[in-house]
Amino acid sequence: MQKELEIKENNSSSSVSEREKIFLNKYPEYSDTAILDQLRAVDYARLDEQKHVYLDYTGGNLYAESQIAKHHKLLTADILGNPHSGNPSSRLSSQLVSEARSKVLEFFNAGDNYFCVFTQNASGALKIVGECYPFNQDGFLLLSLDNHNSVNGIREFASNKGCAYEYSPLHKENLYLDEEKLLKNLDSHPGKTNKLFAYPAQSNVSGIKHPLKYVKIAKEKGWDVLLDTAAFVPSDKLDLQEVQPDFASISFYKIFGYPTGIGCLLLHKRMFNKLVKPWYAGGTISLSAATYRGHYLMPNHERFEDGTVNYLSIPAITFGLEHILNIGIQVITKRVKCLAGWLLEELLAVKHDNGKPVLKIFGAHDMTRRGGTIVMNFYNKEGEVYSHNFVEQDANRHNISLRSGCFCNPGLDEINNEITYQDLERYFTTHEAGNFYDMIDFIGILRGAIRISIGLATNFADIETFLKFVNEYKNR
Numbered sequence: 486m487q488k489e490l491e492i493k494e495n496n497s498s499s500s501v502s503e504r505e506k507i508f509l510n511k512y513p514e515y516s517d518t519a520i521l522d523q524l525r526a527v528d529y530a531r532l533d534e535q536k537h538v539y540l541d542y543t544g545g546n547l548y549a550e551s552q553i554a555k556h557h558k559l560l561t562a563d564i565l566g567n568p569h570s571g572n573p574s575s576r577l578s579s580q581l582v583s584e585a586r587s588k589v590l591e592f593f594n595a596g597d598n599y600f601c602v603f604t605q606n607a608s609g610a611l612k613i614v615g616e617c618y619p620f621n622q623d624g625f626l627l628l629s630l631d632n633h634n635s636v637n638g639i640r641e642f643a644s645n646k647g648c649a650y651e652y653s654p655l656h657k658e659n660l661y662l663d664e665e666k667l668l669k670n671l672d673s674h675p676g677k678t679n680k681l682f683a684y685p686a687q688s689n690v691s692g693i694k695h696p697l698k699y700v701k702i703a704k705e706k707g708w709d710v711l712l713d714t715a716a717f718v719p720s721d722k723l724d725l726q727e728v729q730p731d732f733a734s735i736s737f738y739k740i741f742g743y744p745t746g747i748g749c750l751l752l753h754k755r756m757f758n759k760l761v762k763p764w765y766a767g768g769t770i771s772l773s774a775a776t777y778r779g780h781y782l783m784p785n786h787e788r789f790e791d792g793t794v795n796y797l798s799i800p801a802i803t804f805g806l807e808h809i810l811n812i813g814i815q816v817i818t819k820r821v822k823c824l825a826g827w828l829l830e831e832l833l834a835v836k837h838d839n840g841k842p843v844l845k846i847f848g849a850h851d852m853t854r855r856g857g858t859i860v861m862n863f864y865n866k867e868g869e870v871y872s873h874n875f876v877e878q879d880a881n882r883h884n885i886s887l888r889s890g891c892f893c894n895p896g897l898d899e900i901n902n903e904i905t906y907q908d909l910e911r912y913f914t915t916h917e918a919g920n921f922y923d924m925i926d927f928i929g930i931l932r933g934a935i936r937i938s939i940g941l942a943t944n945f946a947d948i949e950t951f952l953k954f955v956n957e958y959k960n961r
């Protein structure tokens with residue numbers, strides 16, 4: 486323990502291998518994830534070739550070279566046509582899309598309970614819910630204050646239909662959902678009919694995992710539940726036999742990097758007839774007429790897949806899922822947990838010589854309910870915050886890819902930077918149009934933070950490089 490502390494205090498001069506030994510002593514289960522080091526050398530070799538430290542897995546995962554090779558081979562060998570037909574090229578596309586769909590349902594252990602609706606991304610999945618959920622004056626939308634904007638935006642669909650909404654708050658100190666208030670909110674609208682509760686399984690900003698048990702609790706209290714799983718599924722198992730949300734949103738590039746432009750809505754079949762599609766498009770109907778106002782919507786997932794699906798890229802979903810299955814999602818979970826645990830502790834220990842911390846890390850300071858995303862701000866020895874742009878540009882010079890800003894999650898930024906309702910009201914009621922930087926100028930409070938997120942191809946050396954980068958801020 487003493488040795489460990491000495492090394493912590495003397496980060497830059499201790500050898501990596503000595504530190505790695507300490508890490509492995511502390512996290513012996515990390516050795517179970519060695520397959521990811523082997524894969525990194527082959528499938529993600531470009532990272533080390535370019536000495537690139539990639540720490541934006543919540544932004545987008547990295548694809549393995551082997552996924553691309555398989556997809557390339559398929560595209561160059563086969564003749565694939567528009568699936569809305571019966572010719573051989575069309576039939577092959579339909580078969581490959583159908584295989585990918587089955588693979589997705591199997592991957593999430595959905596059984597026969599869910600439809601997999603292919604969309605462009607998680608936002609596309611969320612938009613289907615917003616557009617089709619029967620919000621009305623007798624309904625209610627309950628949102629977690631920790632939500633991506635693509636979930637926040639659903640409130641516009643609700644409001645436009647006269648449906649009220651409310652945010653359920655977080656504890657500022659750990660960024661957990663305030664359970665007491667949440668339960669109270671869930672009990673608050675007993676007489677209402679169409680009640681939707683939307684929250685993320687994992688925060689895209691703080692990395693906090695919000696309890697999956699809230700799905701069952703809310704269901705028992707008469708709510709429909711939208712679980713945004715976009716930031717959770719890249720490094721955790723989602724088992725839809727265990728957790729049974731009515732809706733789950735997913736972007737595949739966040740799980741295995743390639744292809745971009747495809748996500749899905751996992752739609753519980755019990756919800757199918759409750760959704761009201763406000764229009765129809767090619768591919769979504771079994772019949773329609775032009776001179777008579779008549780159409781019949783498809784009785785399955787196709788109802789929500791407007792137009793032609795991305796039939797050339799969807800087969801690559803199968804390769805991506807097979808890639809993750811070959812690794813084992815539990816292996817990824819373990820890897821992320823070990824590296825994030827070590828990193829979190831080490832980051833918290835970085836101090837200026839005057840004792841002031843170099844970083845402020847938002848959210849819980851332990852791994853009990855955390856994934857591999859850590860959000861922070863950097864401070865000089867006088868305790869003044871560096872702008873997130875400054876730190877990002879500095880990281881760029883070190884060939885470290887991290888993320889800065891608000892991360893499409895204004896609720897967390899408002900709570901972390903103590904932006905009040907009144908600040909927001911003053912801005913929004915005096916501006917026809919606006920943007921992030923203009924708002925910062927107007928309210929006079931620096932917003933934004935630095936986010937790093939680790940994933941399946943992260944290794945110990947990446948973490949150490951980032952720690953070295955942080956240590957360069959000591960005594961500045």
Ligand SMILES: Cc1ncc(COP(=O)(O)O)c(C=O)c1O
Nearest residue numbers: 606607608633635689715716736
């Ligand atoms: C939690 C969460 N939800 C939704 C989204 C939206 O995903 P996309 O931009 O792929 O539609 C993201 C993207 O970062 C996310 O992290």
